[in-house]
Amino acid sequence: MSRATPSTASCTSCTSTSPAPTEPTGAVHGRRFAWCVTGSGHGLQQSLALARRLPDLDLLLSAAGEEVLAIYGLTLDVLKRDFRVVRDKTASGVPVGQLYENVYHTVVIAPATSNTVAKCALGLSDTLPTNMYAQAGKLGIPGIVFACDTEPVVVTEAPHGWVTLRPRRVELDHVERLRGIEHTTVVASVAELEAALSRRLDQLSLAWNTSSS
Numbered sequence: 439m440s441r442a443t444p445s446t447a448s449c450t451s452c453t454s455t456s457p458a459p460t461e462p463t464g465a466v467h468g469r470r471f472a473w474c475v476t477g478s479g480h481g482l483q484q485s486l487a488l489a490r491r492l493p494d495l496d497l498l499l500s501a502a503g504e505e506v507l508a509i510y511g512l513t514l515d516v517l518k519r520d521f522r523v524v525r526d527k528t529a530s531g532v533p534v535g536q537l538y539e540n541v542y543h544t545v546v547i548a549p550a551t552s553n554t555v556a557k558c559a560l561g562l563s564d565t566l567p568t569n570m571y572a573q574a575g576k577l578g579i580p581g582i583v584f585a586c587d588t589e590p591v592v593v594t595e596a597p598h599g600w601v602t603l604r605p606r607r608v609e610l611d612h613v614e615r616l617r618g619i620e621h622t623t624v625v626a627s628v629a630e631l632e633a634a635l636s637r638r639l640d641q642l643s644l645a646w647n648t649s650s651s
């Protein structure tokens with residue numbers, strides 16, 4: 439963790455010299471979107487098209503996200519033309535410290551694999567996206583998650599063509615569980631993602647970029 443990461447110890451163990459704990463107040467933190475990409479082909483290109491239209495945004499990749507993006511032709515070199523890219527290279531989620539330094543006002547995970555949705559729903563945080571989501575939630579920073587497996591039948595574009603998937607009860611249950619977690623908006627389509635982002639921009643008195651360059 440970064441030096442800025444606050445202790446999670448109980449306040450009964452705080453010394454008189456410790457800084458006062460920060461309360462999640464609903465106040466707006468940060469100036470940038472943290473947009474996390476996981477290893478999902480479903481909704482990948484459409485999600486990134488929306489990310490390109492947002493102001494002040496960093497792209498944070500899971501290790502699988504980095505691999506899957508490359509399979510779809512989106513190598514790091516390509517992504518770095520449009521985004522500041524943060525890779526998942528630490529076991530402890532070092533970039534998460536940026537949340538404590540008021541860099542980010544919103545954490546988006548889009549698209550989110552069923553693996554990442556399950557981890558987020560269960561409170562696990564062992565990848566950069568799941569760590570960002572969990573720590574943001576503890577700070578009261580909103581999270582928007584575009585879950586892949588939300589319907590009994592999902593038609594998705596694999597690298598070599600369209601496939602039909604039938605998410606199991608376990609995947610659908612994790613989506614429902616995630617919907618109940620504080621500071622979380624779960625969306626199930628690109629249209630819902632765009633609408634959720636528009637609402638967040640309004641809250642922040644920001645606007646979509648008018649140019650994608």
Ligand SMILES: Cc1cc2nc3c(=O)[nH]c(=O)nc-3n(C[C@H](O)[C@H](O)[C@H](O)COP(=O)(O)O)c2cc1C
Pocket residue numbers: 475476477478479480500501502503506509550551552553554565586594597
């Ligand atoms: C080309 C490709 C596409 C994939 N698309 C999906 C997908 O749409 N949804 C999904 O849940 N997993 C998908 N996966 C599997 C995930 O990448 C895999 O479960 C990975 O462990 C997820 O890790 P992450 O959630 O940390 O990113 C895909 C894998 C590959 C190689």
